[in-house]
Amino acid sequence: MPETTGYAEIAEHFRRQIRDGTLRPGDTLPSFKAASEQFGVAHTTVNRAYRLLKMEGLTLAKPGVGTVVAGPVSNNIGTRVALHAATGSALDGGESSRILEVGTTGADELVASRLDVPPGTPVQVRRRVVSRNGLPIHLSSSYYPAYVVAVTPELTQPVSTGASRELAAERLGLAQDQVLEEVTSRHATATEKETLGLTANEVVVTQVVRTVTLEDGRVVEVAVKVAEGSTILRWTTSLRPQE
Numbered sequence: 001m002p003e004t005t006g007y008a009e010i011a012e013h014f015r016r017q018i019r020d021g022t023l024r025p026g027d028t029l030p031s032f033k034a035a036s037e038q039f040g041v042a043h044t045t046v047n048r049a050y051r052l053l054k055m056e057g058l059t060l061a062k063p064g065v066g067t068v069v070a071g072p073v074s075n076n077i078g079t080r081v082a083l084h085a086a087t088g089s090a091l092d093g094g095e096s097s098r099i100l101e102v103g104t105t106g107a108d109e110l111v112a113s114r115l116d117v118p119p120g121t122p123v124q125v126r127r128r129v130v131s132r133n134g135l136p137i138h139l140s141s142s143y144y145p146a147y148v149v150a151v152t153p154e155l156t157q158p159v160s161t162g163a164s165r166e167l168a169a170e171r172l173g174l175a176q177d178q179v180l181e182e183v184t185s186r187h188a189t190a191t192e193k194e195t196l197g198l199t200a201n202e203v204v205v206t207q208v209v210r211t212v213t214l215e216d217g218r219v220v221e222v223a224v225k226v227a228e229g230s231t232i233l234r235w236t237t238s239l240r241p242q243e
Contacts, residue, residue: 005039013039016067018058021096021133029059029067042146046132057234072137072229074130077179077210084163094133100195101127102158111143114211114222124149124156126164129195136196138227144168148220165212166222174214182209185229192226204229 017023030038035046050067053059056142075083080090085238089095106120115123128135142164149155151171155164155198188196188203198203208225226232 005041007048007052010035010039010041010046011052011071012041014049014053014211015056015058018053021094023069024133025069025071027069028062028065029053031066038117047112055063056236057232070232072132072228072231073234074134074138074231076181076208076223076233077212078235079195081166081176084166088162090163090166092107093129093158095130095137096134097130097160099126099128099158099160100139101125102156105143107143108163110209110224111222114209115143116121117118117145126155128160137162137231138225139192139194139195142221142223144221145219147174147218158163169214169222174216174218176212176216177215178188178213181235182211184209188226188228193232196228197225199230208233208235222229 001203002087013019014029016024023029028048029035030047032043032050035049036043039046050053050059054061054067057073058070059067073093074142079092084090091214103125105125107115107117107123109119111123112121115121117123123146125141126144127141129138130138130140135213144152144155148168152168154167165176184207186205186207188198188205191201192205193199206229208227210221210223211219211226212221213222214220
């Protein structure tokens with residue numbers, strides 16, 4: 001790289017290697033000295049690049065070792081919406097999605113209360129496992145009310161639409177407006193352990209319940225995401241005052 005290489009370019013170099021699997025969880029990034037020599041920049045530039053990767057949840061500082069690649073990362077809805085807008089796909093580099101189940105089910109208490117319908121109301125469910133570089137990182141079950149399915153019959157088919165929620169919003173002629181994400185921890189079920197490849201007797205998973213509303217206030221999707229406890233659930237929220 002030329003001498004004018006900045007911290008952003010250095011961060012993108014390693015970010016790309018992490019996303020394509022060249023650098024895997026636990027691998028060590030070059031030391032500040034080695035990276036400074038590699039890119040022909042000052043230590044402060046490397047430090048800034050490494051801090052950016054850490055803020056993104058891609059790396060961790062490990063005492064006595066250096067900067068290492070963090071464990072599996074599961075992007076949140078904000079990142080996936082941005083990815084879809086930029087690339088046409090909500091999946092990040094190295095990610096793949098496999099449909100496990102598509103069908104109609106009665107909304108349980110968790111889903112019904114967020115869709116504002118009585119428990120037992122028929123809703124469409126789509127369950128899938130998302131993997132990164134071939135390794136499962138989370139299970140996701142998305143629930144859609146009848147008015148969403150009416151305009152998006154593709155949701156009843158066991159094939160990936162690439163961005164089901166975006167497709168539904170487009171058909172309804174309304175933009176996605178707000179998302180509420182509720183995070184809890186619990187023990188994994190036997191099915192979750194099997195699908196995520198977890199073998200310990202007692203496995204703690206992180207559960208994220210996501211409720212997405214449209215501009216008119218209606219809920220377009222309630223989704224329940226489950227990831228093994230060491231998986232990093234990553235999102236960034238701006239703290240700058242709104243103009």
